[in-house]
Amino acid sequence: MTELRGVGIGLGVAQGPVVRMTEAMPAPQNTASTLGADAERTRAREAVAAVAQELTARGATAGGSAQEVLEAQAMIAEDPTLQDEIDERLNAGGTAEWAVHDAFAGFRATLEAVGGYLGERAADLDDIAQRVLARLRGVDAPGVPDPGHPFVLVARDLAPADTALLDLEKVLALVTFDGGPTSHTAILAREKGIVAIVGAAAAADLATGQTVIVDAAAGIVTADPSDKEKNRAAERAAARLSADAAPLTPGALADGTRIALLANLGKPADAADAVARGAEGVGLFRTEFLFLSSAQAPTIAQQRESYRELLAAFPGKKVVVRMLDAGADKPLAFLNDSHEENPALGLRGLRALRASEDILREQLTALAEADAETDADLWVMAPMVATVEETVYFTTLAREYGLKTAGVMVEVPSSALLADRVLAHADFASIGTNDLTQYTMAADRLLGSVAGFQDPWHPAVLRLVREVGAAGARLGKPVGICGEAAADPLLAVVLIGLGATSLSMAPSALADVRRILATRTLDEARSLAEAALAADDAASARTAVTTLAATLPQH
Numbered sequence: 001m002t003e004l005r006g007v008g009i010g011l012g013v014a015q016g017p018v019v020r021m022t023e024a025m026p027a028p029q030n031t032a033s034t035l036g037a038d039a040e041r042t043r044a045r046e047a048v049a050a051v052a053q054e055l056t057a058r059g060a061t062a063g064g065s066a067q068e069v070l071e072a073q074a075m076i077a078e079d080p081t082l083q084d085e086i087d088e089r090l091n092a093g094g095t096a097e098w099a100v101h102d103a104f105a106g107f108r109a110t111l112e113a114v115g116g117y118l119g120e121r122a123a124d125l126d127d128i129a130q131r132v133l134a135r136l137r138g139v140d141a142p143g144v145p146d147p148g149h150p151f152v153l154v155a156r157d158l159a160p161a162d163t164a165l166l167d168l169e170k171v172l173a174l175v176t177f178d179g180g181p182t183s184h185t186a187i188l189a190r191e192k193g194i195v196a197i198v199g200a201a202a203a204a205d206l207a208t209g210q211t212v213i214v215d216a217a218a219g220i221v222t223a224d225p226s227d228k229e230k231n232r233a234a235e236r237a238a239a240r241l242s243a244d245a246a247p248l249t250p251g252a253l254a255d256g257t258r259i260a261l262l263a264n265l266g267k268p269a270d271a272a273d274a275v276a277r278g279a280e281g282v283g284l285f286r287t288e289f290l291f292l293s294s295a296q297a298p299t300i301a302q303q304r305e306s307y308r309e310l311l312a313a314f315p316g317k318k319v320v321v322r323m324l325d326a327g328a329d330k331p332l333a334f335l336n337d338s339h340e341e342n343p344a345l346g347l348r349g350l351r352a353l354r355a356s357e358d359i360l361r362e363q364l365t366a367l368a369e370a371d372a373e374t375d376a377d378l379w380v381m382a383p384m385v386a387t388v389e390e391t392v393y394f395t396t397l398a399r400e401y402g403l404k405t406a407g408v409m410v411e412v413p414s415s416a417l418l419a420d421r422v423l424a425h426a427d428f429a430s431i432g433t434n435d436l437t438q439y440t441m442a443a444d445r446l447l448g449s450v451a452g453f454q455d456p457w458h459p460a461v462l463r464l465v466r467e468v469g470a471a472g473a474r475l476g477k478p479v480g481i482c483g484e485a486a487a488d489p490l491l492a493v494v495l496i497g498l499g500a501t502s503l504s505m506a507p508s509a510l511a512d513v514r515r516i517l518a519t520r521t522l523d524e525a526r527s528l529a530e531a532a533l534a535a536d537d538a539a540s541a542r543t544a545v546t547t548l549a550a551t552l553p554q555h
């Protein structure tokens with residue numbers, strides 16, 4: 001047996017035979033056209049239009065965020081700049097095949113050079129180009145194979161068009177050797193609850209037919225496992241199934257201590273699923289979705305409608321809305337169009353909003369209006385707060401708009417270290433462990449080469465969480481966790497032991513976290529936290545906690 005490491009999406013575990021994704025078609029040669037530029041142009045135009053239509057149709061079948069992604073792809077396929085690039089190559093005497101291939105490759109290189117979020121979209125272009133090429137050649141587009149039995153799909157990366165329509169009866173799990181945690185594959189896998197591991201470079205060596213266990217919780221693919229390992233994985237999968245079927249009780253520890261289990265949402269349309277999975281409210285509503293798709297900020301009326309829809313789904317419940325968090329991994333031209341060498345350390349989050357205060361004021365206006373029309377308990381918070389002065393600025397401004405509960409996200413070590421001063425001015429703190437880990441470990445959260453540092457189990461990160469938890473307890477203010485760390489069941493217990501009072505996560509993670517919290521008392525959570533804090537690194541913290549947990553009584 002061999003173990004391959006990658007980034008796990010979700011907490012599932014699955015096993016089955018590998019089926020490799022059909023490899024890309026070979027690149028066409030730059031040979032002179034025998035048909036002439038006009039005929040080639042017609043061929044290219046028809047093929048592009050057919051692919052755009054097919055992508056739109058797939059989107060309509062898939063629905064949800066897949067539809068948005070596929071519609072965006074259809075638009076890219078027909079992008080006029082790209083058409084010009086194709087025409088230029090046709091006019092130079094190239095074939096439609098070559099012109100499409102070369103023009104898309106040029107566009108891809110540009111995106112890759114930009115890096116970050118746009119860089120991760122580069123692979124999407126390959127898929128569109130391959131589809132157009134397949135049309136031109138009159139062959140099937142490369143895609144998900146259908147071996148006639150359930151399988152673990154292993155691919156370089158999956159195109160959104162493929163992920164969107166994956167047959168979940170057949171695909172037991174997904175492993176990619178490229179692609180990071182923010183690739184479309186990861187986002188859609190998370191949304192559909194597919195057991196997935198992305199960026200497992202060594203998976204390129206897996207062969208069709210080989211048996212693997214895909215353990216997303218651990219981020220490990222085990223090739224050729226022993227019978228014992230297979231049985232253990234099957235038991236875990238069964239336990240997860242029963243957790244899914246368990247009653248949707250409010251989050252609580254074994255000693256009855258209440259820990260609210262909240263949802264991280266990106267769109268009001270996702271609220272129904274969160275409610276169905278027992279979310280007790282929303283711990284993080286990311287408002288970027290409203291802004292990312294447009295060239296200008298949405299109007300107050302458009303925003304109010306979205307917020308109203310969200311709040312209406314949670315009558316009487318807490319809903320924490322985060323102000324627009326633009327910059328770095330979420331670039332937005334109208335907020336910050338200057339080139340920055342280190343955008344994660346630049347004008348982002350609250351800094352960018354302050355530089356365009358009208359956008360912040362409009363957002364607060366829309367939220368106050370939606371609040372007045374609904375019965376949810378609206379809390380607002382600012383992202384990327386680094387100083388006490390920024391805390392005072394934001395909470396004062398929010399109160400000016402009549403928003404009664406205003407807090408800050410703790411994502412920068414400076415505000416964790418000064419948590420008592422920060423919390424003196426804020427109604428609550430919410431720890432964003434994704435960014436807090438990035439800044440504590442000085443490791444870009446989008447960069448595969450430093451992904452090993454991006455581990456919230458690191459005791460340095462946990463010590464910062466302890467600072468915030470202790471300050472919250474002293475001042476009687478709530479401290480939530482809304483980064484991915486809250487969705488890791490064992491770590492969730494540690495975070496409670498460090499003083500977190502609520503946990504917010506992707507709705508698909510709620511059942512697992514609810515189940516594990518019920519097995520531990522607050523005293524035990526504190527002991528587990530002590531064990532993690534005493535470790536030298538993330539891996540030993542995890543091991544220390546697992547080892548100690550095995551010796552504690554079962555409740």
Ligand code: PEP
Binds near residue numbers: 436
């Ligand atoms: C975080 O940084 O942990 C967080 C929740 O915010 P985002 O992932 O949107 O940056």
Ligand code: MG
Binds near residue numbers: 434
């Ligand atoms: Mg963040």
